[in-house]
Amino acid sequence: MSDLLERLRGRGWRMTAQRRVVAEVLDGEHVHLTADEVHARAVDKLPEISRATVYNTLGELVTLGEVLEVATDKRAKRYDPNAHQPHHHLVCARCGAIRDVHPTGNPLADLPDSERFGFTVSDVEVTYRGTCPNCATA
Amino acid sequence: MSDLLERLRGRGWRMTAQRRVVAEVLDGEHVHLTADEVHARAVDKLPEISRATVYNTLGELVTLGEVLEVATDKRAKRYDPNAHQPHHHLVCARCGAIRDVHPTGNPLADLPDSERFGFTVSDVEVTYRGTCPNCATA
DNA sequence: TCCTACAATGGACAATGTCTAAGTCAAGCA
DNA sequence: TGCTTGACTTAGACATTGTCCATTGTAGGA
Ligand SMILES: [Mn+2]
Ligand SMILES: [Mn+2]
Ligand SMILES: [Zn+2]
Ligand SMILES: [Zn+2]
Numbered sequence: 001m002s003d004l005l006e007r008l009r010g011r012g013w014r015m016t017a018q019r020r021v022v023a024e025v026l027d028g029e030h031v032h033l034t035a036d037e038v039h040a041r042a043v044d045k046l047p048e049i050s051r052a053t054v055y056n057t058l059g060e061l062v063t064l065g066e067v068l069e070v071a072t073d074k075r076a077k078r079y080d081p082n083a084h085q086p087h088h089h090l091v092c093a094r095c096g097a098i099r100d101v102h103p104t105g106n107p108l109a110d111l112p113d114s115e116r117f118g119f120t121v122s123d124v125e126v127t128y129r130g131t132c133p134n135c136a137t138a
Numbered sequence: 139m140s141d142l143l144e145r146l147r148g149r150g151w152r153m154t155a156q157r158r159v160v161a162e163v164l165d166g167e168h169v170h171l172t173a174d175e176v177h178a179r180a181v182d183k184l185p186e187i188s189r190a191t192v193y194n195t196l197g198e199l200v201t202l203g204e205v206l207e208v209a210t211d212k213r214a215k216r217y218d219p220n221a222h223q224p225h226h227h228l229v230c231a232r233c234g235a236i237r238d239v240h241p242t243g244n245p246l247a248d249l250p251d252s253e254r255f256g257f258t259v260s261d262v263e264v265t266y267r268g269t270c271p272n273c274a275t276a
Numbered sequence: 277t278c279c280t281a282c283a284a285t286g287g288a289c290a291a292t293g294t295c296t297a298a299g300t301c302a303a304g305c306a
Numbered sequence: 307t308g309c310t311t312g313a314c315t316t317a318g319a320c321a322t323t324g325t326c327c328a329t330t331g332t333a334g335g336a
Contacts, residue, residue, distance in 0.1 A: 014282065014333050050285050055324065071209045076323060090257055099255045103248040107264055110241040117237045118271035119228055125265045126245055133256035152302050152313060188316050214292060
């Protein structure tokens with residue numbers, strides 16, 4: 001994600017080896033890692049990087065809107081670099097595999113006023129659950 | 139929820155003061171407490187109840203399908219006694235208030251085969267986010 | 277090259293959740 | 307009613323996830 005690094009430089013970020021490595025780890029499709037998974041992969045590339053730095057960097061990326069936090073499992077937060085294309089998630093209940101999906105329709109329109117309790121509703125997250133092909137054959 | 143207690147007795151549960159108190163705490167509408175919130179309220183009614191028992195009891199209720207785990211916030215799991223009426227959630231991004239909602243339509247039908255990656259999809263959770271009336275005026 | 281404000285580090289601490297060994301008691305039975 | 311027993315509860319250790327801070331290091335401009 002060199003374009004991510006470009007944007008961050010433009011926002012006044014100091015470009016450190018640690019931040020480059022975190023950005024590198026987050027690169028790719030269908031990436032939804034926990035903070036400690038990011039840390040483990042970052043350590044492979046830069047052994048002395050600390051947990052605190054990984055947590056700090058992820059938090060900053062979330063604040064800047066460059067990475068999303070998703071709560072697809074009920075344990076640790078997961079970090080999603082696919083922040084600029086709205087999407088939802090499909091999760092394997094067995095192994096935890098996560099895919100980005102793009103359902104048709106607009107779920108926001110499916111919530112009638114009578115079900116809004118006076119809230120201003122601005123966003124919706126949809127999580128599909130099922131069994132992935134791998135786990136189905138096992 | 140005396141019907142809940144009835145069902146549990148039918149399933150061979152020993153009826154202890156601790157389990158009665160946990161069931162009592164979970165009674166009501168729009169209830170979505172964390173384990174430690176359940177524990178705090180249980181202690182008001184039965185001061186010597188332990189955290190371990192609350193965690194155990196909640197886990198058993200989830201296994202039996204009498205209570206659902208929901209991941210509406212990205213911290214602790216929340217426990218939802220409204221397990222027998224399918225519903226979704228509306229969450230205040232500011233204060234965390236949670237309401238049960240019943241959107242129209244069927245989001246499962248909105249996920250085309252081409253977006254299923256070979257998964258068998260069995261369930262869908264929808265979380266609406268916004269601002270509650272209380273937080274809007276503040 | 278030097279300065280300095282920003283960033284990284286290690287470790288303490290907090291919050292949430294899991295596990296176990298030992299003691300307790302609900303419920304069936306004599 | 308009073309045993310007996312295995313299910314249940316308890317306290318606290320431990321694990322995982324996340325936050326904070328004092329100290330040390332360094333990116334990038336002067
Ligand atoms: Mn995603
Ligand atoms: Mn609910
Ligand atoms: Zn799977
Ligand atoms: Zn609110």
